[in-house]
Amino acid sequence: MNDVMIRLENVTYEYKSYIDDSILTAVNNVSLEVKKGEFLVILGHNGSGKSTMAKMMNGLILPTKGDIYVMGKNTKDEENIWEIRSKAGMVFQNPDNQLVATIVEEDVAFGPENLGIPPAEIRKRVDEALELVEMSEYKKHAPHLLSGGQKQRVAIAGILAMKPDCIIFDEPTAMLDPNGRLEVMNTIKKLNKEEGKTIILITHYMDEAVEADRIMVMSQGEIVLQGTPREVFSQVDRVKELGLDVPQVTELVYELRKEGIDIRNDVLNVEELVDILC
Numbered sequence: 001m002n003d004v005m006i007r008l009e010n011v012t013y014e015y016k017s018y019i020d021d022s023i024l025t026a027v028n029n030v031s032l033e034v035k036k037g038e039f040l041v042i043l044g045h046n047g048s049g050k051s052t053m054a055k056m057m058n059g060l061i062l063p064t065k066g067d068i069y070v071m072g073k074n075t076k077d078e079e080n081i082w083e084i085r086s087k088a089g090m091v092f093q094n095p096d097n098q099l100v101a102t103i104v105e106e107d108v109a110f111g112p113e114n115l116g117i118p119p120a121e122i123r124k125r126v127d128e129a130l131e132l133v134e135m136s137e138y139k140k141h142a143p144h145l146l147s148g149g150q151k152q153r154v155a156i157a158g159i160l161a162m163k164p165d166c167i168i169f170d171e172p173t174a175m176l177d178p179n180g181r182l183e184v185m186n187t188i189k190k191l192n193k194e195e196g197k198t199i200i201l202i203t204h205y206m207d208e209a210v211e212a213d214r215i216m217v218m219s220q221g222e223i224v225l226q227g228t229p230r231e232v233f234s235q236v237d238r239v240k241e242l243g244l245d246v247p248q249v250t251e252l253v254y255e256l257r258k259e260g261i262d263i264r265n266d267v268l269n270v271e272e273l274v275d276i277l278c
């Protein structure tokens with residue numbers, strides 16, 4: 001019980017159209033548990049309900065039906081909401097929309113200021129957070145002059161300054177160039193492996209998904225497939241049926257197997273494939 005970070009119990013979310021009162025079910029009766037320290041990746045084609053689920057996980061929106069508990073606290077209880085938002089921080093796709101101040105350090109201080117943290121403690125947190133995302137030397141810089149990857153790392157520092165146990169990332173690398181993607185993924189991995197943060201990462205990059213402890217695939221508001229990266233990506237046909245790609249190496253192995261070459265079907269990275277082929 002105590003090792004659960006976030007629990008969803010039969011959660012449904014419905015959007016009501018402003019125009020004709022019609023209802024769209026974005027998340028349909030989902031139950032799941034995210035363990036403390038886990039690195040969970042959520043995959044799914046556009047419109048499958050990933051962002052809606054992410055926003056419910058830190059109390060930005062409330063379920064239409066069912067309950068969500070963040071470290072045992074129901075997101076429906078208004079008195080819990082600030083604690084939930086600081087314990088389960090969220091990083092979005094567009095870094096420009098998340099940076100509010102004109103200097104990096106002010107930006108990082110914004111969250112803890114809102115939490116009413118004393119100034120000396122805020123300064124300490126800002127320094128620690130910038131250190132963790134390797135942006136200390138940009139403390140006095142203007143955010144709008146940074147690269148996409150740097151901006152996103154400052155946004156992550158802003159969340160870290162609230163001392164979260166969990167960070168929910170909604171396609172954090174979607175707007176970045178390959179270099180920026182790598183910087184942000186390295187930061188995310190470090191926060192999980194070295195700082196013990198629980199990570200929920202929504203992405204459509206399969207090379208990012210292979211880093212997870214567990215993958216969940218959503219389709220039409222439901223979780224339709226889940227398991228370790230090996231378990232999920234060894235089901236190439238199923239994954240493709242759900243409108244997703246598989247990692248390049250997995251694709252290559254799939255093609256080789258189709259040609260009758262006897263290789264195990266759960267290879268995830270180049271090093272493994274090289275080992276096997278040699």
Ligand code: ADP
Nearest residue numbers: 015024026044045046047048049050051052053
């Ligand atoms: P994903 O992040 O997987 O692309 P979303 O959670 O954004 O999926 O959307 C799930 C479904 O809910 C989609 O059909 C989408 O069109 C709909 N939807 C999302 N946001 C809204 C909204 N603000 N109003 C009405 N419908 C929405």
Ligand code: MG
Nearest residue numbers: 050051052170
């Ligand atoms: Mg989305």
